[in-house]
Amino acid sequence: MALIAAVFCFVLVNSKKVEADYSTVTKKWYGIRGKWFFFLLTLGVIITYLSLSPFPIPDQKKGYQENEYQVVKVDSYQWYWTMTPNTVEAGKPVTFLVTSGDVNHGFGIYDENLELLGQTQAMPGYTNKLIHTFDKPGKYKILCLEYCGVAHHAMITELTVK
Amino acid sequence: MSSTAVANRKIEYSESENRKALIAVKAHLILGLAVLLLMMLAGLTMRAVQGTWLEIGADLFYQIMTVHGVGVVGAAGIGSTGVLWYFLRQYVRLSNTIFWINFFVFVAGVVMLLGSIFLGGYGGAWTFLYPLPGKSMGVWSTGAAAVFQLALLIIGTGFLILYLDMGRGILASFGSLSKALGLPQLFGRVPVDTTHPPTVVAGTMVLIVNFLGIAVGAVVLVMGLINLYNPEFQPDALLMKNLIYFFGHVFINATIYASVTAVYELLPRYTGRPWKTSKVFYAAWFAIVFMVMAVYPHHLMMDFPMPQWALIVGQVLSFGSGIPVLVVTGYGALMIVYRSGIQWSTTTKLLFLSMFGWAAGVIPAILDAMVTVNRVFHNTMWVPGHFHFYLLLGLLPMMFGFIYHLTGEGRQGEQPKAADNVGFYAYLIGAFLTSMVFLASGASSIPRRWATHMAEWVTFAQVGTVAAALVVLGMLVFTFRALFSLPKAAEPR
Numbered sequence: 001m002a003l004i005a006a007v008f009c010f011v012l013v014n015s016k017k018v019e020a021d022y023s024t025v026t027k028k029w030y031g032i033r034g035k036w037f038f039f040l041l042t043l044g045v046i047i048t049y050l051s052l053s054p055f056p057i058p059d060q061k062k063g064y065q066e067n068e069y070q071v072v073k074v075d076s077y078q079w080y081w082t083m084t085p086n087t088v089e090a091g092k093p094v095t096f097l098v099t100s101g102d103v104n105h106g107f108g109i110y111d112e113n114l115e116l117l118g119q120t121q122a123m124p125g126y127t128n129k130l131i132h133t134f135d136k137p138g139k140y141k142i143l144c145l146e147y148c149g150v151a152h153h154a155m156i157t158e159l160t161v162k
Numbered sequence: 163m164s165s166t167a168v169a170n171r172k173i174e175y176s177e178s179e180n181r182k183a184l185i186a187v188k189a190h191l192i193l194g195l196a197v198l199l200l201m202m203l204a205g206l207t208m209r210a211v212q213g214t215w216l217e218i219g220a221d222l223f224y225q226i227m228t229v230h231g232v233g234v235v236g237a238a239g240i241g242s243t244g245v246l247w248y249f250l251r252q253y254v255r256l257s258n259t260i261f262w263i264n265f266f267v268f269v270a271g272v273v274m275l276l277g278s279i280f281l282g283g284y285g286g287a288w289t290f291l292y293p294l295p296g297k298s299m300g301v302w303s304t305g306a307a308a309v310f311q312l313a314l315l316i317i318g319t320g321f322l323i324l325y326l327d328m329g330r331g332i333l334a335s336f337g338s339l340s341k342a343l344g345l346p347q348l349f350g351r352v353p354v355d356t357t358h359p360p361t362v363v364a365g366t367m368v369l370i371v372n373f374l375g376i377a378v379g380a381v382v383l384v385m386g387l388i389n390l391y392n393p394e395f396q397p398d399a400l401l402m403k404n405l406i407y408f409f410g411h412v413f414i415n416a417t418i419y420a421s422v423t424a425v426y427e428l429l430p431r432y433t434g435r436p437w438k439t440s441k442v443f444y445a446a447w448f449a450i451v452f453m454v455m456a457v458y459p460h461h462l463m464m465d466f467p468m469p470q471w472a473l474i475v476g477q478v479l480s481f482g483s484g485i486p487v488l489v490v491t492g493y494g495a496l497m498i499v500y501r502s503g504i505q506w507s508t509t510t511k512l513l514f515l516s517m518f519g520w521a522a523g524v525i526p527a528i529l530d531a532m533v534t535v536n537r538v539f540h541n542t543m544w545v546p547g548h549f550h551f552y553l554l555l556g557l558l559p560m561m562f563g564f565i566y567h568l569t570g571e572g573r574q575g576e577q578p579k580a581a582d583n584v585g586f587y588a589y590l591i592g593a594f595l596t597s598m599v600f601l602a603s604g605a606s607s608i609p610r611r612w613a614t615h616m617a618e619w620v621t622f623a624q625v626g627t628v629a630a631a632l633v634v635l636g637m638l639v640f641t642f643r644a645l646f647s648l649p650k651a652a653e654p655r
Contacts, residue, residue: 004488004522011496012514018503022435029497037489044481047532052474056534060466078299103294104399106464106541108609114618116538116607121465123399124293128466145541145609147287149294150221150301153612 058131064095069131072159074098076105076122079151081142087160090137096130098122105155106145112138119145134161172252173335179258180653184568186261187248188648191565193265194241197272198558199634199641201233206630212615213623221301223613224285231288232275235410236317238417238553240268241561243324246420248564249427250365254331260324267320274313282306287611289410290314292382292402296390304390311390315383318376325373332366342366343451344444356438360426363439363447368420371454375412382406400465407461415454418520418552421560422491425513428567429495432510433502437494446486453483460531464540473533480531484524492521508582509571512563515590519555526551526601541611543622544604547597554593554633562640567654569647581639589636595629 019025064071070089074096075082088094098107098120105122109132117140120130134140144155175183204226210216211223218226247261278284284306286295295307329339336342343366346352382405385397430437459476462468495517504510526548530539539545571582603622608615615623 001522001525004518004525007496008514008518008521011500014501015499015504015506017501019501022502025497025500029493029500033489033493036493037485040485040488044478044485048478048481051532051534052477055470056537057463057466057470057473078297103297104291104403108541110607114607114616116542118537119464119540123403123465123467125399126465126467130466143609147224147289147291147294147611149298150224150285152224153220153614 058095058129060129062129064129064131069093069095072096074107074122076100076102076107076144076155078102078149079144079155081107081155081157083142083157083159086158087162088134090134090161093131093133096120096132098128098130099126100124103148104146105148108143108145109159110141110143112140114141121146137161173255175251182258183248183251183261184653186258186265187244188568188651190240190244190247190261190265191561191568192644192648193269194237194244194561195565195641195644197233197237198241199637201230201237202630202634202637204230204233206627206634209623209627209630211613212620213627214615214620215624215627220613221283221285224287225279225283227611227613228285228287229276229279232314234553235288235414236268236272236275238414238557239317239321240265242417242420242557243321245424245561245564246361246365246368247324247328249361249423250328250331253359253362254328254335254365256331257327260327264320264324267323268317271313271317271320274309274316278306278309278313282309284310286310289406290383290386291406292386292397292399293389295386296393308387308390311383311386315380315387318379318383322373322376322380325369325376328365328369329373332362332369336362339366339370343448344439345448347439348441348444348448354439354441356436356440358439360437360439360443361423363444364419364423364426367447367451367454368416370451371412371419372416374455375409375416378405379409379413382409400462400467403462403465404458407458408455411458411461412454414549418557418560419450419454421516421557421564422520424560424564424567425491425495425516428509428563429498429513432507432513433498433504435498435502437498443490443494446490450483450486453479457483457531460536463531463533463536477531477533481528484528487520487524492517507566507571508586509563509566511586512559512566516556516559516563519551519557519559519593523548523551523556538607539604541609542604543600543608543610545610547600547602547604550593550600551597554597555590565640565644565648569643569651570654571643571647582643585636585639585643587636588632589640592629592632592634592636596626596633599626599629 070092072094073084100122106119107122108119109117111117118130118132120128138161140159140161142157142159144152208226211218247256282305283302285302286307290311332342342362344358344363347354382402388395426437456475457479459472460480463473499514529535530544530548599622608619608622
């Protein structure tokens with residue numbers, strides 16, 4: 001954004017001088033445009049590859065066995081959560097099986113500094129599998145991240161990590 | 163009839179037809195501006211509540227949030243339609259009567275929306291995410307939810323009628339949508355005609371995507387209405403989400419592609435340099451037709467049952483849809499202004515700002531559309547941050563710049579009035595700050611759509627409130643200018 005702002009400022013500063021022959025302006029800047037396009041294209045390919053491999057969403061078809069994962073069943077309703085169990089251990093991956101009994105909700109895991117660690121939607125008719133490994137013990141908060149009605153902002157519960 | 167032959171010929175209207183058309187365009191712009199001002203006051207109210215400077219009930223907060231969302235989208239729709247219609251009718255014959263029909267259908271829909279929200283208590287957000295409208299836990303009635311969705315259906319029908327007329331006009335003048343988009347020139351079947359109007363290309367793109375978007379919106383609204391009165395009918399929640407976001411994303415996205423015609427048409431007039439079409443231009447707009455429609459899965463990245471390929475498409479096309487503005491439209495505007503000797507009036511300042519807002523607004527949008535980033539940004543304040551950047555600094559300055567142009571400002575060496583300068587800079591600083599505070603809030607994990615903020619988040623909301631007040635100040639100047647100068651302004655030459 002700063003680069004774009006700088007380019008606009010550059011043009012702004014150079015807007016009052018007159019270069020009467022527009023074709024010399026276009027000739028010069030069309031050449032740069034081609035390079036700019038290929039730069040963006042290359043950047044896009046690199047970012048896409050790096051950010052999508054491995055794919056950041058867990059395989060939803062895979063069964064996550066209880067010996068490898070801690071499994072927490074999450075149900076959501078207007079306007080509360082139920083989690084079974086609501087205590088897990090740090091260092092071992094947790095699979096949250098998240099669903100909803102009424103409308104769409106958003107299952108957001110927040111640490112003690114109110115930093116969002118991960119999330120998934122809670123949907124009626126679907127069970128979303130979210131996997132997270134907690135680094136350290138503590139009291140974590142679950143906040144609703146999908147607008148679900150008049151007490152949406154009060155839909156908060158706690159998860160204990162030992 | 164070749165498109166080249168038609169492209170070089172503007173449509174001839176009688177003086178009376180032009181006068182009536184100008185009145186209709188002004189009505190669209192003034193209505194859009196008035197609604198936007200009210201919606202900004204609604205936004206200011208919400209930020210003040212989140213900042214603990216104002217106390218209202220959660221039910222009223224979410225009603226205000228609902229009206230803010232639907233009001234801004236509607237005002238952007240009607241205002242941008244005014245811009246597009248004004249310029250498009252110069253190249254294809256359009257019906258003034260149908261333009262007015264859409265206007266009055268829109269007004270009727272707005273009345274219904276206001277009734278459903280403030281009389282019926284509907285507060286299910288403008289996205290009416292199924293099955294929330296029918297499950298309010300007694301906060302609003304089924305009737306209120308039904309009137310809200312019926313209003314959207316009616317408004318959409320008005321727009322569909324207008325797009326049919328635009329389609330008829332384009333086909334009559336250019337023979338096919340393909341020719342209007344410049345595709346025979348792009349694929350080398352006819353020589354490139356650099357005078358083929360960019361407005362026609364943009365108008366055709368908007369017509370195609372919005373026609374489909376609104377049609378999908380109608381499908382999902384009807385399914386929602388059936389569910390309200392026949393709860394045994396339970397469509398799939400994920401399917402409904404897909405349909406809703408397709409409709410919503412296409413509609414709001416199309417407003418900026420409609421309004422950019424003001425930049426294509428006006429910057430050349432103020433710089434004396436032409437905006438020529440080319441193969442690159444046609445290719446960019448052809449790609450946009452598909453990208454605007456296929457990019458919507460970036461709203462569904464936290465819906466894990468979505469097919470993996472759809473989310474990859476959402477991420478890749480989000481990046482891809484930034485390229486046309488960064489390489490073609492924004493870049494073209496910079497070239498036209500560079501060393502042009504442009505006279506900086508409020509009109510030209512707003513148009514130039516709009517290009518910056520659009521180009522820079524692409525960046526936070528692309529970031530949020532990456533699956534790995536979306537995991538911690540989705541439904542945080544980052545989301546309103548990115549679309550406030552687009553709308554406040556991109557879309558609205560296009561509309562406001564066009565309004566200033568119509569008032570006659572900026573021509574014959576006239577300098578901007580002091581009030582206009584104050585308005586412009588208050589708006590610029592306020593809009594930038596509003597957007598950046600939202601983005602900073604999102605980066606700090608603050609969720610969106612919360613009536614009450616935790617103590618740790620209140621400072622962000624208070625700074626946001628001051629920023630929103632500056633936006634309102636600027637907007638008041640723009641609105642007064644429009645109300646006092648626009649009605650009596652003659653057709654600009």
